[in-house]
Amino acid sequence: MSLFDDDFFSTRVSRRTRNDRTSDKRPFGGSRSSSTLRVTVVSSAASALLVALLFATLSGGKDPGSASKPVLASGQSLVETSERIISASERVRPVVVSIINHMKTSEDGQQAQSDSGDLDDGELPENASLGSGVIFEKKNGNVYIITNAHVIDNAEKVEAVMVDGTRRSAKIVGMDTISDLAVLSMDDKGIDKVAEIGNSDKLRVGEMVIAIGNPLGFGDSLSQGIVSSTHRVIPVSLSQDGIYDWEQEVIQTDAAINQGNSGGALVDLNGRVVGINSMKVADMGVEGIGFAIPISDAMTIIDQLMEHGKVLRPYMGVYSMDLSAYLDNNAFDDSDGQDSGEPDSSDSADGDPKVDGEEEAAPELIVPDEVKQGIIVLEAVGPGKDAGLRFNDIITELDGNPIGSTLELRKYLYTNKKIGDSLTVTYYRDGKKATLNVKLKEKEDEK
Known part of the structure; x- marks a missing residue:
């Protein structure tokens, strides 16, 4: 016998009470247990609503699905990186031109060949080769183009092909074989943009870059890669006789650089030129090893070429x-x-x-x-x-x-x-x- 005649406090339930509750037909709101259940349901619903409101506040009201996009290790989304590549290329493509070198014919009638690639037969004469260049300055009715010295080597006439396919005659302002840099000039009619020069000293290994140029005659071509090394020293034989005349400090990249890319732009994701594509390792079984002259080094040479037509050494x-x-x-x-x-x-x-x-x-x-x-x-x-x-x-x-x-x-x-x-x-x-x-x-x- 319990001390209190109340089932709520009793550990035992009489047979009569069990029978009475089993036969109870009153509505849901008519019992204590039903009331308790209702409080529980309302509390659960309120808690769920509170959690939803809190999540919405923390996520800034964005669609939860947007938070599941793939991201890079830096936290930057892949979609954002792709857009930066597109934006950078749109800024630089109009200022990267193809260079046509109409070379002089030697006394024996043989034409010296360049490593710059060729277009399809019929588009260029046999004594022409191709490279790339970057418009970097506009003044006094002219625009000035950076390219490689080997792109215009032995040139009798030089032409620049704009991104829209139009050709213009270009003049050689100066060239330097040791640094493999040259400057061309042409009329600035219709040209409004010039390249933004970046700072190659701030490049980091692993940074994403874009190579823009005219590989194998495919003008206005882009390739993407990373900076493999910021300071790679390459011995150079100017006369190709096996005797090294100079050592060039270059940027190494795995962005595809092929014949015809020489003189083109290596660009960061901000659309700034950080290098001038110059050479690659072309050997059996070798892939993804290209080199560009750091723009911070190149501009010192370019300034002298602009002023003197040569480098004073x-x-x-x-x-x-x-x-x-x-x-x-x-x-x-x-x-x-x-x-x-x-x-x-x-x-x-x-x-x-x-x-x-x-x-x-x-x-x-x-x-x-x-x-x-x-x-x-x-x-x-x-x-x-x-x-x-x-x-x-x-x-x-x-x-x-x-x-x-x-x-x-x-x-x-x-x-x-x-x-x-x-x-x-x-x-x-x-x-x-x-x-x-x-x-x-x-x-x-x-x-």
């Missing part, structure tokens, strides 16, 4: 060969001679210097045991000759800095010295160490 006047090559072969090969002041495939040392038009016996080359690196003077001309350098002198230092090759000598001159500077040269003559000063000059144009 200090000239030492020494034709040389690497001492290491002599030690390896233990013999001279005059064809290996290179002018350390300004590389040119036509410059080779005569070997025996001449005095007053008569032959002079060549001094014997004596290499001290402790000397393993340096360059051998094959011929001294201009500033080098005036300073007293002679055939078979072994140059080992410039301004106290060790020099082991003609390439290192040239890089030191072009990077650290300017026209009019004095250069302290440490050298060995007849096995004895000595020094002298060379007054650097500008190389006179060869006629």
Whole structure:
């Protein structure tokens, strides 16, 4: 027997009460249990509504389905990235042109071939090759175009093809084979846009870029990739003779760069030019390795080409060969001679210097045991000759800095010295160490 005569507090329910509740036919709202159930349902509905309102507030009223779009690791949606690529290409495409190089015919009637690709037969003459260029400046009724020096090499006539297919005659303002850069100009009629120049120093490995140009004659062509390296050093042989004349610091990208892309734009997703497409590794089994000249480096050269038509570099006047090559072969090969002041495939040392038009016996080359690196003077001309350098002198230092090759000598001159500077040269003559000063000059144009 419970203490209270109330089923609510009792742990036992009488048979009579169970029978009475089973036979109860009153409406839903007529019992305590029904009332309790109603409160529970209302509370649940209110809670669900509160949760829905809270979610809507936190999501800013956006469709929940929009939050499930794929995103990059940076949190940027793939859709947004695609739109940025489209927007960047729309900004740059009108200022990227195709360059047609109508090349000079050699004396034997053979036409020098460029690596810039060809259009279908009938569209261009046989003595023409193709490349790309970027309109970067507009002033005084002209627009100016950046391209590669090798794109307009041996040109007799140059044309630029606009994105709408119209052709215009272009003039060569200046070119520099060492940096592989050139500037063209043409009439600015109807041209309203120029490229926005970016800052290649701020590029990051993995950053997405676009290559725009004229690959294989397919004008107004785009490819997409990433920056694989921001500072890749590539040795360059200007005369393609296997002897490296220079080292080019370039941007490496896996964006497709093919023949005809040379001189075109490498662009970031803001539509700014960060590089000038220059070359690629074209070898069996090699894919996705292309190179572009950083625009921050290129503009220094471009400014000089615009002002002088060439790059003013200090000239030492020494034709040389690497001492290491002599030690390896233990013999001279005059064809290996290179002018350390300004590389040119036509410059080779005569070997025996001449005095007053008569032959002079060549001094014997004596290499001290402790000397393993340096360059051998094959011929001294201009500033080098005036300073007293002679055939078979072994140059080992410039301004106290060790020099082991003609390439290192040239890089030191072009990077650290300017026209009019004095250069302290440490050298060995007849096995004895000595020094002298060379007054650097500008190389006179060869006629």
